Amino acid sequence: MSSTHPVLLNTGVQMPILGLGTYKLVGCEEVYQAVDAALVAGYRSFDTAAVYRNEADLSRALKELLPKYGLTREDVFITSKLGPKDQGEKAMEGALCSLSQLDLGYIDLYLIHWPGTQGLDVADKRNPGNRAQSWATLEELHAQGKLKAIGVSNYTPAHMRELMQSCKVPPAVLQVEFHPKLLQTELRKVCEEYGVCFQAYSSLGKGELITDPVVLEIAKNCERTPGQVLLRWAVQQGVPVIPKSSNPERIKDNGRIFDFTLSDADMDKLSALDCGRKYCRDAALVV
Template sequence: MSLTIRSAVTLANGVKMPLLGLGTYQISGDDIKKSVNWAIEDGYIHIDTAASYCNEELIGNALKEIFASGKIKREDLFIVSKAATSEHGYENAINGCERSLKKLGIDYLDLYLIHWPGVKGLQPSAPENSVTRKETWRAFEKLYQDKKCRSIGVSNYTIKHLEELKKDCTVVPHVNQVEFHPFLYQQDLLDYCKANNIALEAYSSLVRGQDWENPTLKEVASKLGKSVSQVLLRWAIQKGVVVIPKSTKQDRIKENADLYNFNIPKDLEEKLDALNQSKHICWDPNTVL
C-alpha cells in the first residue's frame, strides 16, 4: 500500500480526512504551541482536540500565529474537536460547538464528534443516556446542515450505540473514534464501520507506552528496522484506520510521521493481529447503556 503523510480516507460525504493527525490529549501550556508548530513543520495537516482537553484556546492562539505567518492556510488543515459529556442535549451541543469554534478562532470544524455515549450526571446504566444521545445527534445534524462542521461523528461508540443511532438519524456518522491497537483489535467494529461507510479512527494507538516490551512487538520492529511506535501506527493505517498520536517531543512527532517508507508484510501483520486481548487501557464504553 503506497501511502504518504497527505494520504487520507474519503468520508461518506466526500470529505478527505488525513490518515495521520496530531493528538493533543493532556497537552497544555507552552507545550501546545511547540507541538502544533513542530507537527505542521513536519507535514501534519490534521489536529485533534476536544472541549474536555481544555486546550482549544491555546491551540487557537498557536494556529492564529501560524496562519498569520503564511506557513499554512486554514483550508489546508483538518481540525477536529469533540462535545464533552456536559454538552449532550440539543441546545447544549449547539452551544458547545460555538464555544469550541470561538476558542479555536475558526469559522468551522472539519469534524465534530460526540466524545462519549454517556451523559454527565447520569449513571452508565440510565436509560436517559439513550434519549439524550438522540437529541445531541439532532443538534449535530443541524450544525452539519448549517456548515459549522464539514463532517460529524462519534467517539467511543460500540456497534450497539451505532445501531441505535442509525435507526433515528438523517446523517449516519462519518467517523467513529475509538481505542484501537493490537492489544484491543476491535475487528468486529472495524468490519461494521467499513460495511456502513463509517471511517474508524484510533486513539491510544501507542498503548500509552504499555506492552512495548512485548516479544512479538519487539520482534516485528526489529525485523523491519523501525521503532515500536512506528510499527503500531503503521499497523493501524494499513487497515485504513486514522491515527492521532500525541507527543510533546520534537523528535517523537517527527518519528511518528515517518511511516511511509516501509510496509508491514502480511505474515507480520497477522502476528500483530494475534496480540489481541480485548484490553482497554482507557475507559470501556460497553458499560454505557
C-alpha cells in the first residue's frame, strides 16, 4: 500500500501529498523507529532540516530500511532546509553540509527555512539581501542537479512577491503553518497565482486542535481520529501534509487518510474555525 498520492510540482517532479515530519526526532534509534513505521504505513516522503540536527540519522535509517522493503533511493522524496544561521553568504556551505549529511546523492526539495537571518534583528535591512543571496545559491545547486526542486518556508505574501520579482527559478513549494484555525487565504492565492505548491506543517496545531469540540464531533461522526480528520481536511483541498510523530501507531493512523472523505458540510465547519491563530513562530515581522 502506498500513501504517496502525488502532487505535481512546477519542476515536473511529483511530490507525495503525505510525508513524515521529523522535527524533534532525536537520535539514531528514534529516527530509525519512526522511518521504519512510516515506510510500512506507505509513506514515501520525509521532511527534515539542518536545524533539526537529524539529517545524518535519517540518511542512516533510509540506507538500512529501503533495501529491507525492496525500495530504492528513487522511491522516496527527501526535503531538507537551509538553517537561518546560513542565510546569505554561508548558504552554499549550509546547503552542501545538508547534502553531505544526507549523503543520498541529491535532495528532492530544499527550502530556505526562514526569511530572516539568525543573529540579525527582524527589522534589519540586510535580511532581503541575504534571502536573495541564499536563493541564488539554491538556483545554482538546482542547475547542477543536486537539489531537484527548491522552495521556501515561512514566507509571507510580501516575501513571496519579492522573491518572484528577482528569481530566475521560481520556488516549487511554500511550506507554512496551515490548519482550520489558520486558513492562510492570501498566501494560498499568491501560491496559486505563481504556480507554487502550498504545503502545510503543524496540521494539528501542535496537538491543540485534536481537542477542539468541532474536530472531536466530526471525528466521532465519521469514526476517525481527530488527527485523521485534520489531515484529511488539508489533503482534500490538495494541500500536502507532513505530520510528525515518533509513535509507530500514530504514524500508522496519520497515514490512514485516503480511505474516507469528509462531507462538504464538515469541510465548511472546520474552515469556519479560522481565526488567524498561529501556534508557531510568526515570520510576518521579518522585513
